[in-house]
Structures are given as structure tokens and as C-alpha cells.
Amino acid sequence: MKLKTLTISHIRLISLYWSRFAVRSGSGLVYLLIALIFGLSMAHILIMPVEQLISRQKRDMGKTDPQVINQTIIDIGRPIIQFLFGQKTLEEIGQESMARQGGFGDKDGTSPNAAGGAKKDTALDPWSTFLLEKRPALLSAIFLLLLFGMPFAISFLGYNQVSGDIQSHGLRYLLLRTERSNIYFGRFLGTVIFSTVVMAIIVVTITFYLGMKTRIYPAGALTLWAFHGFLALSILMVPYIAICSLISASVDSPFLSLILAKVVIAGVLIMGLVGRLAWKPAKYVLYALPWGWQSNLLHFQPARCLLAAVGCFVYAGFILFLGYYHFERRDL
């Protein structure tokens, strides 16, 4: 190991150049478009029914009923939380949704639970209550979906950190001026910077839209929760980028690196989810990556949030170290 060769000025130079170069190289551009379209589409899917309800209420009653709107948002957010927290399967959620058919499309602009029928199937646990009632619920639901979906997109950004240059032997020219450690950690840091900027763009766009257009939540609460969500998303990407760094340093082909990154990130999730149906302890496979505990980044107890964030950095550090260990020894 040659960690002593790490030079801050080199890492800073390489990371800043790499974060700017990401768009030019294509991987950053593809990631930027996928992340923006995915993030805003998720927000659109969740916000649209609420907007329709608001406009229907304004048309029919001349004003909005915040109680009905809030209940509608809880109705939208609850199945997302139940699925992502592993409380219910997609099938159960689908059956419940069928049973409550006609909900958001009611002509009188009311949601099924709010309209007197109030058939609440399950009481909300403290965590769900925190997300849906103590914080801006729409933003909570959007963040949960993004926490679940963004790890799939991140490999488009991180797959070609060094593998392309290993394949073309281009790294040999760089190594005349700097050390392997600086290249490896600098490019990792550059990828993290780019990912963080993209997350900031997504979160700011959604929050600004919610604040200016729907005007359901007070600006202060919205801003604070948006900042928390931005931190959660940015920190969560770090271990997944480290996975991409490890794979990128291990294979010579950028395409193979992309495929492997996708297989590893999605494979751990699928193995955990499908495996537990056959053998319950298989769910612990999810803990090989942050999948098993990443929702804790939005936990109602600050200590759990902090622990999840530290966990992300510990995972990232370990995976990054493995990648560097291999990169330092391999033939370039």
C-alpha cells in the first residue's frame, strides 16, 4: 500500500477536473439526464393526484380543504412506506388499492379515508407518522422513492472511473505526473462531487415547485426537510459510487464495468428480496450493501439517522480500500 503518496493538491486537481470532465465523457451526461428525468417523474407521479384534487376542490367548492388534501397525501404515501419498510408486499398493496377503488377519482373531490368512510387498515407506526404527519409528507414519499431508485442510476456515472483508461493504457501517461492513489481517490471524489450536484438540482427543483405551486407546506419546514433529504441522498450515493470504483479498478472494459456494477447493485437487492421468500435469513444479504438500512437516513430518531450516515461512510471506506488495494497492484 502506498497511501503515503496521497497528495491533497493532486487529489483536488484530479477530482475537480473529473467532475467537469464527466459530462464531456458521456457518462455524466447520461447520468444527469436519467437522474433528472427519474427524480422529477417520481415527484410528478406523487404530486399530480394532489394537484388534481386541489384544482377539483377549487372548481367545485371555491376553496381547498387542507384536511382532505392531507389525508389524500397520506393515502398516497402510506403504501410507498409500507412497501419500502417491508411491512407489506406489492401484491398486498395492490389488493388494498383495488379494494379502495375510485378513491382519488371521486367526483366530490374527497379521498376514500377522509370521506367519512374512514376505513384505516392499519395504524401508522411512529416512523411513518413522523414521515407523513410531522414532516412534509409529499417530500417524504418522494425522498423514499429516490432513496430506493437512485442507486440503480448511479452506476451510469461511476462505471468508467479508471477502466477505460486501463483498457487504452492512457493511465501510463498520467502516472508520469502523479501516483495511482491520487488518480483513484481523486476520480472517486470527482464522481461524488458530480453526483452531489445532480442531487442538489433535483431536490431544489422539487422543493421549489412544491413551495411555489402547491403551497401546502410552510416554507421553513419544506426547506429544512429538503436539506435533510438532500444530505440523505448525497450520502447514500457514496457507498454505491465506491462499488463502482472497485469494479472499475478491477476490469479493463468500461462496458463490462457498467454491467457488473448494475448486476452487483441490483443483484444484492433481488437476492435479498426474492431469497427471503424461500429462506427467511436470506434477507440479511441486503446488508451486504446499504439496501438493508438505507431508509434509516430518514429516521425520526437523529441518532439512527447519524448512525446510518456513518454506516454509509464506513461501507464506502471499506469498499474503496478494497478497490485501491487491487488498483495499486494491478498491471496497467
Add this chain to the structure above:
Amino acid sequence: MSEEKRPGGLTALAVINFVFSGWGFLSLLGLAAFFAFIGVIPTEELQEPQRTQFEAFKNMGVPLFVFIFALTLISSVLLLLSGIGYLKQKKFLGRTLGNIYAVIAIVSSVVSGMMFPSELGGGFNIGSIIGLIYPVVTLILLNTTFRDDLTN
């Protein structure tokens, strides 16, 4: 600048242009077929939101239809030509037409939002922002990151 030096991002931009262009041409076919058969489509089985949307299409009128059709056609052609321009790193075909596409797409998004009824996607919503992503990214990249690559 030789074609060997074409950055990967420009190639990606060209591929995305071709995909969106193909999508545009397909939607032109769909739009034409929809208007040709709009009178014979049964609406009894449709749910309320779909029926409202369908009625809005039906009552749209010929000028608005021609406007949508022409806009989609122009955007698709511009996407195709500028995509070729990106690959060949041409100044006019790539940079100029790419910029024209981006400006037309941004303006048409804003105008459609104001002109169309809400059932046809009018008004400003987060979907409008999604529609603006690609033109805005194109406009920014062509005039910053890839400015010096489209010089042939």
C-alpha cells in the same frame, strides 16, 4: 477537428437526439391516425379522466392540431439533423441547428403550457419541467462544454 477526437458526451448527445427524433416521428404517425379515426372511437367504456381528455382532443380544432403536428415535425427533423451534425462535428448542422432545436423546444413548451387546456397537458406542472430538461441541457452543453468541438 478530426472525428477521432469527438468526445463521448457528444456521441451520447447524438444518440439521444436520434432516439427522441424517432420518438417524434412515431408520435406524428400516432397523432395523424388518432385524428383520422377520432370520430369512430367508442368512448362509452372510457373512465371519466380519459373521456375528458378524449373530448378535449376532439374539440381541439384544426389550427391547434396543425400547430402541434408542425411543431413535432420541425423538432423531430431538427433533432435528426443536429444529431448527424454532432457526429460529424459540424458547426452549422450540429451547433446552429442544435441551438435552434433547443430554443424552439423551450418556447413551444412555454407556449403549449399557456395555450393548451389542462386536459391536454396545458398549464404549468412538474411534467412541463421534465419536458424542458433535454432542450435546456442541450442549449447549455452546446454553448459551453462542446463549444469548441463543433467547428467543421
